[in-house]
Amino acid sequence: MSALQELLAFQRETEALAQIAGRLDWDRETMMPRGAAPQRAEEAAALEGVLHARRTDPRLGDWLAGATARDEVEAAHLRLIGRAYARNRKVPAALAQEIARTTSLAQGIWAEARARDDVAHFLPVLTQVIGLRREEGEALAAGGSAYDALLEDYEPGATAEGIAALFARMRVRLVALRAAILGSGRYHPALEGRFEAKAQLALAQEVAGAFGYDFGRGRLDLAVHPFSSGSGLDVRITTRVSETDPLNCLYSTIHETGHAAYEQNIDRAYLLSAIGRGASMGVHESQSRIYENQLGRSRPFAGWLHARMKAHFGAPAARDADALYAAINGVQPGFIRTEADEVHYNLHIMMRFDLERALIAGNLVPADLEAAWNDRFAADFGVAVDRPSHGMLQDVHWSLGLFGYFPTYSLGNVYAGCLHEAMQAELPDLDARLAEGHLAPATDWLRQRLQCHGGLREPARLIADACAGRAPDEGPLLDYLEAKYADLYAL
Amino acid sequence: MSALQELLAFQRETEALAQIAGRLDWDRETMMPRGAAPQRAEEAAALEGVLHARRTDPRLGDWLAGATARDEVEAAHLRLIGRAYARNRKVPAALAQEIARTTSLAQGIWAEARARDDVAHFLPVLTQVIGLRREEGEALAAGGSAYDALLEDYEPGATAEGIAALFARMRVRLVALRAAILGSGRYHPALEGRFEAKAQLALAQEVAGAFGYDFGRGRLDLAVHPFSSGSGLDVRITTRVSETDPLNCLYSTIHETGHAAYEQNIDRAYLLSAIGRGASMGVHESQSRIYENQLGRSRPFAGWLHARMKAHFGAPAARDADALYAAINGVQPGFIRTEADEVHYNLHIMMRFDLERALIAGNLVPADLEAAWNDRFAADFGVAVDRPSHGMLQDVHWSLGLFGYFPTYSLGNVYAGCLHEAMQAELPDLDARLAEGHLAPATDWLRQRLQCHGGLREPARLIADACAGRAPDEGPLLDYLEAKYADLYAL
Numbered sequence: 001m002s003a004l005q006e007l008l009a010f011q012r013e014t015e016a017l018a019q020i021a022g023r024l025d026w027d028r029e030t031m032m033p034r035g036a037a038p039q040r041a042e043e044a045a046a047l048e049g050v051l052h053a054r055r056t057d058p059r060l061g062d063w064l065a066g067a068t069a070r071d072e073v074e075a076a077h078l079r080l081i082g083r084a085y086a087r088n089r090k091v092p093a094a095l096a097q098e099i100a101r102t103t104s105l106a107q108g109i110w111a112e113a114r115a116r117d118d119v120a121h122f123l124p125v126l127t128q129v130i131g132l133r134r135e136e137g138e139a140l141a142a143g144g145s146a147y148d149a150l151l152e153d154y155e156p157g158a159t160a161e162g163i164a165a166l167f168a169r170m171r172v173r174l175v176a177l178r179a180a181i182l183g184s185g186r187y188h189p190a191l192e193g194r195f196e197a198k199a200q201l202a203l204a205q206e207v208a209g210a211f212g213y214d215f216g217r218g219r220l221d222l223a224v225h226p227f228s229s230g231s232g233l234d235v236r237i238t239t240r241v242s243e244t245d246p247l248n249c250l251y252s253t254i255h256e257t258g259h260a261a262y263e264q265n266i267d268r269a270y271l272l273s274a275i276g277r278g279a280s281m282g283v284h285e286s287q288s289r290i291y292e293n294q295l296g297r298s299r300p301f302a303g304w305l306h307a308r309m310k311a312h313f314g315a316p317a318a319r320d321a322d323a324l325y326a327a328i329n330g331v332q333p334g335f336i337r338t339e340a341d342e343v344h345y346n347l348h349i350m351m352r353f354d355l356e357r358a359l360i361a362g363n364l365v366p367a368d369l370e371a372a373w374n375d376r377f378a379a380d381f382g383v384a385v386d387r388p389s390h391g392m393l394q395d396v397h398w399s400l401g402l403f404g405y406f407p408t409y410s411l412g413n414v415y416a417g418c419l420h421e422a423m424q425a426e427l428p429d430l431d432a433r434l435a436e437g438h439l440a441p442a443t444d445w446l447r448q449r450l451q452c453h454g455g456l457r458e459p460a461r462l463i464a465d466a467c468a469g470r471a472p473d474e475g476p477l478l479d480y481l482e483a484k485y486a487d488l489y490a491l
Numbered sequence: 492m493s494a495l496q497e498l499l500a501f502q503r504e505t506e507a508l509a510q511i512a513g514r515l516d517w518d519r520e521t522m523m524p525r526g527a528a529p530q531r532a533e534e535a536a537a538l539e540g541v542l543h544a545r546r547t548d549p550r551l552g553d554w555l556a557g558a559t560a561r562d563e564v565e566a567a568h569l570r571l572i573g574r575a576y577a578r579n580r581k582v583p584a585a586l587a588q589e590i591a592r593t594t595s596l597a598q599g600i601w602a603e604a605r606a607r608d609d610v611a612h613f614l615p616v617l618t619q620v621i622g623l624r625r626e627e628g629e630a631l632a633a634g635g636s637a638y639d640a641l642l643e644d645y646e647p648g649a650t651a652e653g654i655a656a657l658f659a660r661m662r663v664r665l666v667a668l669r670a671a672i673l674g675s676g677r678y679h680p681a682l683e684g685r686f687e688a689k690a691q692l693a694l695a696q697e698v699a700g701a702f703g704y705d706f707g708r709g710r711l712d713l714a715v716h717p718f719s720s721g722s723g724l725d726v727r728i729t730t731r732v733s734e735t736d737p738l739n740c741l742y743s744t745i746h747e748t749g750h751a752a753y754e755q756n757i758d759r760a761y762l763l764s765a766i767g768r769g770a771s772m773g774v775h776e777s778q779s780r781i782y783e784n785q786l787g788r789s790r791p792f793a794g795w796l797h798a799r800m801k802a803h804f805g806a807p808a809a810r811d812a813d814a815l816y817a818a819i820n821g822v823q824p825g826f827i828r829t830e831a832d833e834v835h836y837n838l839h840i841m842m843r844f845d846l847e848r849a850l851i852a853g854n855l856v857p858a859d860l861e862a863a864w865n866d867r868f869a870a871d872f873g874v875a876v877d878r879p880s881h882g883m884l885q886d887v888h889w890s891l892g893l894f895g896y897f898p899t900y901s902l903g904n905v906y907a908g909c910l911h912e913a914m915q916a917e918l919p920d921l922d923a924r925l926a927e928g929h930l931a932p933a934t935d936w937l938r939q940r941l942q943c944h945g946g947l948r949e950p951a952r953l954i955a956d957a958c959a960g961r962a963p964d965e966g967p968l969l970d971y972l973e974a975k976y977a978d979l980y981a982l
Binding site for chain 1: 503504507508510511514515518522523524525526527528529530531533534536537538540541705706707708709710723724725727762763
């Protein structure tokens with residue numbers, strides 16, 4: 001076997017083991033009995049130890065040095081494996097295991113704290129998680145920015161400085177748009193009534209299928225915080241149900257369907273390879289957001305959805321399709337990021353981005369996080385946080401050590417704006433098909449232009465290739481938002 | 492660290508990884524989307540490769556040579572780890588991986604074949620599995636009996652010759668008892684009616700709890716073939732539901748509760764160690780069988796059960812408690828091992844034992860298995876097998892490569908007979924408590940006498956220690972059966 005062949009065979013087993021680690025996480029969030037948590041933490045740490053040993057195996061260095069790429073695909077294998085190897089060699093095995101062990105426990109403690117609105121219960125383990133991730137970031141940065149080093153894991157090539165500049169540009173137009181909407185005197189009420197959980201899940205199942213999710217290689221379950229999990233032939237999604245708010249379940253499902261469809265649609269030739277996963281978290285989020293927002297919250301789709309909700313719930317959820325369209329696009333300050341409208345969503349991200357940079361830099365101590373969160377929220381949203389589960393305890397991310405992850409949500413929105421503009425230019429009958437609940441033209445376009453490539457290309461290049469060569473920027477997203485809400489709020 | 496400490500720390504991680512492998516199997520049988528099967532086979536093979544490398548790591552040999560046991564517990568660690576190490580060094584890594592990969596696929600093919608009653612669909616992969624396990628048995632036996640070598644994995648110290656002699660002694664009394672019952676002119680009909688699936692599962696949940704199963708460290712799901720999975724803090728059980736036969740779900744659940752309670756009740760100090768699992772498959776089966784039969788099919792328990800079934804189903808399942816007692820102990824030839832009465836059960840095992848010995852020895856080729864099965868079944872049970880899912884396709888075991896496993900079911904019955912005799916002698920009010928659905932005296936006796944010790948002692952010694960020093964033999968089981976059925980059938 002050549003060095004390249006040996007490298008790829010070794011990598012394939014590593015990817016298979018990484019899939020197992022992901023499935024353990026899925027199990028912990030959906031199926032695991034609570035009393036199993038301490039044992040699971042040890043299991044996760046043991047598997048993390050195996051993965052770390054493989055990812056830092058010196059033979060990788062030899063194979064990488066001896067391998068030559070003959071085409072774009074082989075070059076991508078070498079680039080991705082090489083980058084991960086260089087990164088992983090910098091993190092001591094004991095630290096990697098400790099992070100796995102601590103975050104596995106922290107997630108359970110976070111869930112308890114959130115259920116009891118008990119910040120104090122969460123702070124000790126959060127402090128540990130921050131300390132461990134800071135240590136990891138410093139090991140990776142070798143004198144540079146620890147936060148940038150963590151960010152690099154989720155969005156290769158991105159920096160806190162670049163994101164801060166992007167967010168500053170977006171903020172001006174978003175704040176102006178928000179002010180215009182809230183000052184318009186118009187108000188689009190949410191849906192009212194009770195919506196049976198079983199019917200919500202049946203609707204979620206149907207809509208996920210309509211968006212191209214393959215249940216033969218996946219499944220839909222309940223979780224506290226919806227997520228998508230796995231790659232290739234086993235990609236699972238989760239959702240949650242509130243009987244008074246059917247849009248929570250529905251749009252959580254569509255969002256996770258976007259993530260899952262991306263993984264399911266990657267070229268089968270890349271199965272269990274470094275290319276066989278999404279290109280970055282930002283690109284991943286672009287798929288979940290374009291499914292959820294540009295497609296799922298469009299006026300034509302709302303027409304189809306109105307009929308399907310009536311069929312599932314036995315009565316119309318809104319007066320007519322226009323009222324449903326208004327309800328799924330109502331803009332108002334809310335506590336919860338995952339329920340936020342498209343205007344407020346990026347403001348949620350911007351505050352998390354600033355807070356987590358400060359936590360990692362040590363400029364904010366965990367004991368002050370709740371006050372800092374609540375101050376910033378009041379300033380940006382004009383509302384006082386009424387309880388921690390509506391504030392700093394709402395998201396699972398920090399308990400899992402995912403610092404540097406939040407900004408990729410807004411990058412995803414920016415990418416989604418670019419992709420949507422390009423898709424509209426190339427699919428003139430897009431709206432007519434959406435109105436029939438026929439999502440295939442849109443999802444096929446995304447599959448062929450972007451999803452099938454997996455991690456073959458770097459994020460910015462991948463988006464540009466899908467968008468007729470135009471490098472991604474915030475313009476299309478903000479143009480889309482301003483036009484959409486000018487119409488909805490008669491601005 | 493001393494050699495012993497290093498050995499135990501290494502073993503702890505191996506045990507944690509083995510727990511993950513078990514949980515993957517649970518997932519495959521309960522949750523996994525069917526289309527994931529090829530990827531899962533690779534994942535299972537990769538993890539098996541990691542486990543095999545750890546179990547054959549030459550450092551184990553060094554640590555074992557350098558370690559000294561200061562007490563019974565340390566001696567047990569060294570004995571169990573040493574035995575496994577000696578065994579695993581004999582099996583090539585490639586063969587171990589191939590067995591994992593093939594059996595993972597074979598299980599899915601078996602499930603399809605069983606659903607379609609299609610023996611031909613199953614034969615090619617069964618042939619592969621037999622060939623691989625024979626190769627493994629021969630590598631282990633080093634010139635001795637391949638079947639004995641496989642059997643050793645499930646019941647240390649047992650041999651085919653010893654089991655054949657035991658079965659010959661049991662057969663004489665069982666055949667005579669069977670003839671007396673079938674010739675008695677009495678017939679105890681099964682329950683009639685439809686029993687809602689949801690109510691069956693609620694009853695199963697209640698009964699599992701009554702038998703001491705801790706749902707805080709476990710869960711109950713549906714599977715084609717009920718099983719128990721995991722050790723320590725995460726021990727899961729499965730059951731199945733037939734709306735016309737509530738006893739299938741109920742007694743499958745009690746059976747798996749016996750297995751699971753054993754694992755849950757092992758001393759916490761042995762968590763994730765070689766001792767932290769049941770002593771053998773036979774001892775494991777003794778726990779599932781004593782829960783299911785000697786306790787769960789006793790006359791006093793039937794009285795409590797009658798009231799609980801009435802509460803769950805809204806109407807009595809049988810005329811009165813005596814009629815229910817008769818129905819749960821009806822003796823008649825049936826196709827399905829897991830539904831067999833206590834008299835026929837061991838006859839099912841005896842035929843599987845003879846057939847699988849012949850398969851491994853090469854005296855029976857898979858193409859002839861269906862005919863051989865059906866001939867033997869007709870001879871032993873006086874009934875012709877009507878379809879393969881009632882015959883050779885009914886059990887999952889052979890698809891998983893579990894040759895040498897079946898006889899441990901009857902060893903378990905023999906051990907259960909011994910334990911029940913000893914328990915009755917020491918707990919004079921046992922029947923009075925069972926009549927109240929109060930299982931704790933019986934389950935506490937089993938926990939303190941046997942379960943808490945995990946793998947600390949060898950099977951025969953463990954049973955003898957629990958039974959006031961009496962070595963296990965078939966006498967108590969057959970005495971119990973003859974007395975029980977003499978009463979039920981007025982023999």
